[in-house]
Amino acid sequence: MSKKLFLLDAFALIFRAYYALIRNPRITSKGKNTNAQFGFTNTLFDLINKEKPTHLAVCFDTHAPTERHTDFADYKANRQEAPEDLLESIPDIQRIIKGFNIPVVEMDGYEADDVIGTVAWQAADKGYEVYMVTPDKDYGQLLIHPGVYIYKPPAFGNPAEVLDAAKICERWDIQRVEQVVDMLGLMGDAVDNIPGIPGVGEKTAAKLLKEYDTLENVLANADKIKGALGEKVRNAVDLAVMSKKLATIITNVPVEFHEEDYRLKEWNREALNEVFTELEFKTLGKRILGEDFNSFHAAPQGVQTDLFGNAVQTPKTTKSVKSAEPVEPVSGPETEQAGLIAEKNINNTPHHYELIQGIDAIQQLIIKLSGQREICFDTETTGTDANNVELVGLSFSFKEGEGYYVPCPQDQQEVQKILELFRPLFEQDQITWVGQNTKYDLLVLKWYGIEIKGQLFDTMLAHYLIEPEGRRSMDLLSAQYLGYEPVHIEELIGKKGKGQGSMRDVELEKIKEYAAEDADITFQLKQVFVPLLKEKEVAPVFENVENPLVRVLTDMEFEGVKIDVDFLKQYSKELETEAKRCEESVYAQAEVRFNLASPKQLGEVLFEKLKLDPKAKKTKTGQYATGEDVLLKLANQHKIVDDILGFRELTKLKSTYVDALPEMINPKTGRVHTSYAQAVAVTGRLSSNNPNLQNIPIRTSRGREIRKAFIPREEGRVLLSADYSQIELRIVAAISGDPNMCEAFRQHKDIHTATASKVYGVPESEVTKEMRYKAKSVNFGIIYGQGAFGLADNLGISRTEAKEIIDNYKKEFPNIQRYMDEQVNFAKENGYVQTLVGRKRWLKDINSSNFTVRGYAERNAINSPIQGTAADMIKLAMIKIHHEMKTGTWQSKMILQVHDELVFDAVKEEVEPLKELIIRCMTTAMPLPHDVPVEAEVGMGSNWLEAH
Structure with a gap:
């Protein structure tokens, strides 16, 4: 087998890993960002697993200055501060490297690429295939040495790539790989603040090297180069010479390649287990360490550990201790539970779960449940589509550590008989029903004609408001807040051929443990979340917006929408x-x-x-x-x-x-029957899938045509489409209090025409179509962080004109800029922003010293209250409309919600009064400050396109 040495450029890979996940960071239950640790570990493990290196090392830069800094004081001076989370990741990454028993190579006075270049050439001389693992293009110069390659790890869906000298030459459009440093000398490198020759870019540099071969020859022939280019070259001779030196990787660093030091060795699995557990790498830890993951610190047989790892005697057998996957942090004051990793499971925690079978036992359970003020319930079914499953069983809990499971037979008539026994209980309006994703359970029961009348408390939605950016599966919430690892469904049903097994295949005792445990855990989570909702001051949003919306979405999903299949077949052709x-x-x-x-x-x-x-x-x-x-x-x-x-x-x-x-x-x-996701979008907007209604295109005529396929369910009905008018701009006007914008809406003007009139200083009657179009772009762009460059690019105009438009806009609408500044300042002081009804978005990076990370947080500080308020408004409208339709005798149904639009399947005779009801509820759902009016329009048609 050939000897293969892989040399990793540590910081290049760490930075890449961190930024790859910046929009969806991995945060532990203690609030620690693990983007870099996770990405680096993934890259390292995949490389070992797939490329099978025989030898490996990781190379770091040190803090000591190098000769390059002595030669050029501004070397790398323009680099922004690394994000705090990234810097904090380095000790963890070094522990991970040590756990893999991989050597770290570094040398004061030299950079990692110098160390890598030196070791690479030494190893290649000894017959090794050497792969320098880095995304950095500068390493191409080292490929002059036979047997040395660049290995670019997979990124952004692209596979790993091995570059040899030929590929480097092709990529740079040069003839010899030695010319890489000549290219860098001519064009510079903005990342490292290497100046090069001002005004010379990559294409010009390649052209000069085609003619003169080296940088030195280019400079020697500067007098022969005509025009402005020749003048640029002649004026920057010293800069070019210095730039080439700065870009040249040193290959005589005083390090020695000793083969045995670099040979892959057995991992220190216990050390890896410890750091993976701390970082909450549940899935990754299991993938790397297998069954060993978490087993090193498990309590011995017969010994139970409590929440804090103290031994408690118990006759039960323990299972391996497992950690929780990363969950977004509870921003703000932490609860005692929030920082815990799962230490308990069903085998080491006292509990009493009962299997309830037979009419007498069910009736006894119902009597016991009827006396409770709050009950957690859960359904077990044959699948995940609530509109197309059969009930397998019901589970209940009303006290920590207790649970009851009622299995259902396959005979659906017998299932109905069991549910009829529970009907009076479900219809008691004094009981609060607790659940995790209760919409699913309500929908399952609705197909059996059962509706729950009491109040609801959905733990998934409670957590959504506490931690909008968090993941919120039962496993994660249980581990984070209760320190408990629940039974996994996969452990019960196993694999059946190419697919999953069914809950019906599992023995009742196992289902009882799993199902009753879910109800027990959910009941306990409710007790944790109630004070947290109050502490975070989001209880009103939970009680008035999210919780009531569950019933609305349940009914909408139950109704569904008819599809014109014949039309779609023809349209497909x-x-x-x-x-x-x-x-x-x-x-x-x-x-x-x-x-x-x-x-x-x-x-x-x-x-x-x-x-x-x-x-x-x-x-x-x-x-x-x-x-x-x-x-x-x-x-x-x-x-x-x-x-x-x-x-x-x-x-x-x-x-x-x-x-x-x-x-x-x-x-x-x-x-x-589309499925609405209530707890996904951090702004509060609903999302949907199967189908994803939000993504059905409407900007092109071909895309809009798809809406023709959505039709009323039967003769005598039509579709109504109700839409808010320019709601986000109305919200901007209202929350900023800008007098000009508020007045334009109060006078029911076309806001884009009114804006154009102000920006261009002309009467509204003289606003052209082009002026209105540009004003519209500013209206929608400026509040989402669009500057002159973005506006110019969007409109195809000069940056000068774009800047002038924006300057005029800010002058005529001064409160818009004030709002933006105030939101950012508020976020910096408080760590969050909020909507008009109090929905919060936590912005942990708002004070970051890294302007890329901070800039993303600042943009969210500005637009989240706008988008979130619009989301809250339509949700409140849906609740209001649903309530009025349920308390009346309406045969028409609300069936779809997409962005700021609601769709109804309406009986023709009800159309006019329904239009009045819809508009009244939508326009009064959330009155806006400064008397900014809310307007809505309703259209009607034989299909969705016609109605819209």
């Missing part, structure tokens, strides 16, 4: 024909057939064969960027771009919506 026409048109214009779905091949056709953009950008993988944003800018240059965009849209519409929707029809109802 039309899309296929049109897509084929676009595809053939692309091939004809390109004069070559290729894989149109391949970004790599498409980029080569557009930018190498057709040369549509001489400044075309490449992605990190070296291929041309061909995303929609890139193509839209080229659309006016060549018809082929329109055909490519058309092909993409047509094929996506066909596969994602037109062909998929008929497959989602429920066999019991003949309708599609």
Whole structure:
């Protein structure tokens, strides 16, 4: 077997790992960000597992200055401060490396790339294949040495990539790999603040090297280079020479490659177990250590550990102690439970779970339950689609450590008989019913004709308001707040061939433990969350918005919407024909057939064969960027771009919506029943799946056509579509109190025309279509952090014009900027922002010294109250409409919610009074400050498109 040495550039990989997860960070129950630790460990383990190195080392920079800093005081001076979370990750990562028994190589006075370059060449001389693991392009210069390669680990869905000298030359458009340092000397490196020759970029540098071969020759022939370029070169000779020196990796660092020091050894599994447990790497720890994970610190047989690890005598057998997966932190004052990792499980925790079978036993349980003020309940079913499952059993708990499980037979008539026994209990309105994702259980029972009348307390929604960005499965919440590891469903049902088994395959004793435990845990979580809701001051949002909405969404999901299958079949054929026409048109214009779905091949056709953009950008993988944003800018240059965009849209519409929707029809109802997710979007907005209604495109005529497939369920009905008018801008006006914007809405003006009039200083009657379009872009863009550069790019105008528009906007609407500044300052002082009804979003990075991380938090500080208030408003409207329709004799139904729109399946005779009810409820659901009016419109049609 060949000897393979892998040398890891530690900080390059750590930074990459941290930023890869920055929009969805991994946070432990103690509030620790583990992006970098998780990403680095994943990369390291995958590399060991897949590449099978025989030797390996990790190389770090040290804090000591290098010769480069002596030569050039500003070397790396423009680098922003590393995020605090990233810096705090380094000791953990060093412990992980030590746990893997991998050597760390570093040397004061030298950078990691110098150490790697030196060791790489020494090892290659000894016959090793050497792979330098880094995303850094500067390492290409080291490939002059045979046997040395760059290994770019997988990133952003792209596979790992091994680069040799030929690929480096191709990527840089140079003839010899030695020219990498010449390129850097000419063009500089903004990341390291290496100046290069001002005004010389990558393409110009490559062109100069084609003609003069080396930087030294370029400088020697500076007098022969004509025009402005020659002047730039002549004015920067010293800078260029210094830049090449700064960019040159040193390969004679005083380190020695001793083979045995670098050989892979047995891991210190106990050390890895300890750090993985601290970092709450539950799944990753299990993947790396297998059954050993957490077993090192498990209590001995016959000994139970309490919440804090103290031994307690018990006759039960212990299971391996397991840790919780990362959960977003409780921002603000921490509770005692919030920092705990699972130390308890069903085998080491006292409990009493009963299996309830037979009419007499069920009736005795009902008597016991009837005397309780609050009861936790849960359903066990044959699947996950609440609209298409059978009930397997019911579980209940009303006291910590106690639970009851009532199994149901397969005979559905017998199931109905059991539920009829429970009906009077479920209809007691003085009982509070506790559940985790209660919408699912309400929906299951609704299919059996059972409705729960009492108050609800959903632990999932409570946690959603306490920690909006957290994950909130039962396992995670149990581990985080109770220190308890519940039984996993997979442990019960196992695998059956290629699929999962069924709950019906599991013996009753096991189901009893699992189901009663779920009810017990959920009941305990409720006791933890009630004080937390008050402590975080979000109890009113829970009680008035999220909890009442559960019943609304239950009824909407139960109703579903009818789909016109014949229309979709015909539309699918039309899309296929049109897509084929676009595809053939692309091939004809390109004069070559290729894989149109391949970004790599498409980029080569557009930018190498057709040369549509001489400044075309490449992605990190070296291929041309061909995303929609890139193509839209080229659309006016060549018809082929329109055909490519058309092909993409047509094929996506066909596969994602037109062909998929008929497959989602429920066999019991003949309708599609979307599932609404109430606890996902941090802003408070609802999301949906199967189908995802939010993503059904409406910006193009082809996309809008899909809405024709949504139709009334039967003759004598129509669809109504109710939509808020410019609700987010009305909220901006209201919460900022800007006098000009508030007045425009109070006078019921077109807000974009009114804005254009102010910005351009012309009467509203003289506002052109183009002026209104630009004003609209500013209205929607400025509150989401769009500056002059973004506006210029969006509108295709100069940055100067964009800046002038924004400056005028801020002058005419001064309170908008004041609102933005105040929100950021409030967040910096309090750590959160909130909506008008009090929904909070915690912003832990708002005071970060890293401007990238801080900037993201600042943008959220500005737009979260706006988006969140809009979400709260439509939720309150839905609750109000649902209540009035339930207390009346309406046959019409509310069936869909998408963004700021509600859809109703209405009986024709009820249309006019229903319109009045809808508009009244929507416009009064949440009155806005400063008397900013809320407006809504209702349309009607034989399908959703027509109604909208």
